[in-house]
Amino acid sequence: MAMKVSCGRGIVVTSKDCCAQVLYRYGSAFNSPIRLQTCATKVSHKVIYRSINMTRASSFFESKLSGWKVTKSSYVATRNTGTMNSPVGLSLGEAVCLQPKISHSKNGQEVILKWLGGRELRFHAVWLRYNCQCPECVQPYSGQRLLEAGEVNPDITVESAYVSEDGTELHLKWAGSYHEGHVRLDFLRKNSYHGHKETVSRHQVTQMPSISYEEVMSGKRGLLRWLQHINKDGMCLVKGAPTDLNSLIKVVQRIGPVQETIYGKLFGVESTPNPINVAYSSVKLDYHMDLVYYESPPGLQFLHCIRFDDCVVGGENFMLNVMAVAELFRQQHPADFEILTKVPATFQKVHFARSEPVLMKYQRPHINLNHRGEIVNVIWSPQFEGPLFAEYDDVLPYYQAYHKFSKAIQNSQNCVKLRLKPGEILTFNNRTILHARTSFELNGGERKLQGCYLNIDEYKSKLAVLAHLLEDNQPVKHVGNQCWF
Structure with missing residues (x-):
């Protein structure tokens, strides 16, 4: 299928799927404006040079350059043996950008x-x-x-x-x-760093995005869609999963290996006597992140609802994007915000009354910024805070700022509330999303969840690899893991 060129006020080239690439290069050589029209026939497109601003058109046509490379030849080869004499200098091959x-x-x-x-x-x-x-x-x-x-x-x-x-x-x-x-x-x-601006997600969804278990397990497209929901919204609900105790690990391993912690690979979340974690009881849980006393806290958290009887009163979950709360807090209380970026809090897990005693402490500020002043990480877990160990003059300003930030979190209305149903898997980014739970009464029934974690780097790598392999152009947003990108 040869291409056709006509000179005069405009240039017309016809082909099945390559004319846009050729015309872009040809138009760039002569600095001509561009307009794209679809022909009436299904086998060709028509590109006509008219009077549309070149700078507006260039980014669009540059994206259509796949399948071509710049050469020093004096013709353009079409997808058959037809040729077109011109100074364009294109031939089929690897995708590249125009020569700068x-x-x-x-x-x-x-x-x-x-x-x-x-x-x-x-x-x-x-x-x-x-x-x-x-x-x-x-x-x-x-x-x-x-x-x-x-x-x-x-x-x-x-x-x-x-x-x-x-x-x-x-x-x-x-x-x-x-x-x-x-x-x-x-x-x-x-990898250009000149004028670099990273895509950072700061919005809070008010409805839980969801995806079916079948879609997640059936192929790469469904898996990518699930991971993108988590990247964009911080959370996603997988619906329709089996309720056996072997299903969760199969879902998680679609992304990467389960992250083992002091609670093992898998853990049950249900009310037990003498719990080794406050979550393993029926009391209310305020907003928090899990395992922040680790140098690298878990990235994704998964809670698989195995059983949640109708007679159980309470036990609803609340999800809140703490990055969005922190951004608003910066605007409303800039001095307090700065204190929370500089004075380190103490996070700890000290528990000897368990089969494997634990003594873990880690000190860091609640809010971490990169060199551009962007929030790259927020740490919030009051249940696992130890004694403040800071400069004497910083103690009172810290607690004043801490109190205000705590109120900002508690009073935020931009949260998602849900009561899990059997077969649902709540998935969320533990680095950006705070989770809470109301207290509950079993009333003779049962509330049983199974949970596990995934390293944040395993998640981000899987998301980026799938997007690349499936040629998806959605950018990977910051995941709240202290990385300065």
Whole structure:
């Protein structure tokens, strides 16, 4: 199926599914505006150059460049043997971005890449050197760095830079080091730190998102959808799971290995005499996170409802996005907010009256910020707080700020309330979502949940890998794990 070009006021190219890519490159070469129309026939599209702003169109058409690469040839090859004479210089192959214009600044200490349409990326020469992807610097199979940490002069400069013939790599020569290497352009776009703004979820849902057990277990698409709900909303309810004691671990292992803690791999949540955890009783539980006395508290928590009899009064769960509460608290009480970012609280689990005695303590502030001042982690678990150990002059200001933040959490109306039903699995991010429970009376019935945890890094890795493999473009949001990204 050959392509057709007509000159004059506009350029018309017809093909089944490649004309947008060709026209974008052709239009970029001549800085022409673009408009896209669908033809009446099912086998072709028509792209006509008219008077729409090029900068508005460029990002749309750049996304359609999959399946092409830049070459030095003077023609465009179609998906059959047809050709089109033009200076476009495209052929079928790997997906790449258009070649940027390259310039240096600060005597070679910076490299600037500028694309048509106005997008500009800046990189320091020393950053590029540490991220060189040539075989001397990175082991090809493992992808691990071979470059020695102290080998690079921080004042290094770039002597020359150019884009490879196929348009996929930036080739560089560093002055004085006699090293020549390359960095992929797609790597530079994904890892640009110039004007970087991370996607951070701060909203609080008022309704619990849900997904069926069958969808989660049936394939990668359903699994990805479940993980994205958790990433976007902090929580998700899996419905229709079997109520046997072996089902939960099978669901969790769809993501990764169960995280073992001082409570084992799986734990039962039901009222017991002499409980080793306050949750294993019928009393009210205020908002909290689990196991914050660990250096790395559990990431995802799973609560599988095995039995919840109708005669049981109470026992409802409440879920609250503490990141959203903290952001609002910063606006309303900036001085108190700052105190909670600097004065460390003590979190502990000290319990000798159990088969395996535990003595764990960890000190850290309630709120952690990154270098941009964004909230990356909030820790809240009053049930497991130990004595404050801080500077004398910080004690009273800390408790004043602590009291206000506690009230902000308790008084927040942006929570989700639910009473679990047998076969439902409550899944939530233990790093961003506080959970609470009302007290309950069994009245001769039974309330039995089974729980477990998953490491936050296992979860985030699985989400990112599935999104990549399934070509899903939704960004992975921050998961509240203290990472500064």
